[in-house]
Amino acid sequence: MSTSNHPTFEKILRPHMDRLYRLAWRLTGRKAEAEDLFQELLIRAYGKLDDLVNIDAPGSWLSRVMYNLFIDEQRRFARRRMHTVEEGELSGDGLAGLPGADDPARDHEQWQRFERLAAALSQLSDDHRVIVLLHDTEGYKLDEIHVLMDIPVGTVKSRLHRARARLREILDKDGTFFEQGAC
Amino acid sequence: MQDDSEITALLKDYPMPAANAAYFDQALVRATHEGSRRQRNRWVMTGFGSAIAAGLALWLIGGFFLTAPNLPETDTPGVPGITMTLAEPQTVNFVFASNTPLVGATLTIMLPEGVELVGFPGQREISWQTSLTAGRNLLPLRLIALSPMGGEVMATLEHMDRARTFRVRVDVI
16 A cells, blocks of 8 residues: 555655665764655655656665765755754764664673774764765675765775774774684 | 774674664655645745745744753743853753654754854854654754853744744853
């Protein structure tokens, strides 16, 4: 059953929604901002429905629009420095709201590593953070990132390399890996 | 660590919350409603621009409201106040309460002369789009007073054809 009042729109969008939501989350790093970005994309897409029905690969097109919305937002308002957050999320780091975050049965050590990773990621530039998350976490290919961000593949590769190196430097320094290593 | 294998393994498993099907359903419905509204507005504004803009101001009704708890009222009834120390950043939490989720709302902060938002030097008016959840939403604003004049900080929340403005009196010592 169609949930929106436009079944064509839903038919085009629905298969891509999970991947787009994940992209929004990886770009912004916070639930409220990810939902804003995701919603704005859908609204823009609805306004371009006549074009959208004729696009062969709507997923790529939608991803590109979302990325551009994200960049526009960053440029206009430097929004990450000032955001609306739900109560209880004021000190949140993006992992706090995950199911099982407070589950004592969860692998506490692994969770701590993720928290350190989140802190390390926050120290990267937006470009480096986005590239490393899309490639190493979401499994985007270099060529997909090249299309999404409109930068040469060689630049994607070099930024990925530098982002990993910087993460390694931060995480080695705070002992994230040494604690796990075989001593 | 000798190579990137550990770090890529950690990144590969880096979690994020999954959105559920109900959220996607709601997002689709909101998109069609808001998308239609923007299309209508674009058409209307093209044809009747200024006349409609003036008419919108008459439709400021309730439905969402703004509060700032724990701030003492000033001499002006209903206007809470804070006291800042010159040149010392201070965080002021604005609470936006809404009985329904507000998607695509516009929030505008207007600052008096001599009070700035940290990170936005020289900007007296800052505006951006955001969404509010049902219930209370907190907006921490990090302010700094650069002169002893003080004044009023105004936060205006606009959603569709509704708007509310909240004022906070800033005194500087």
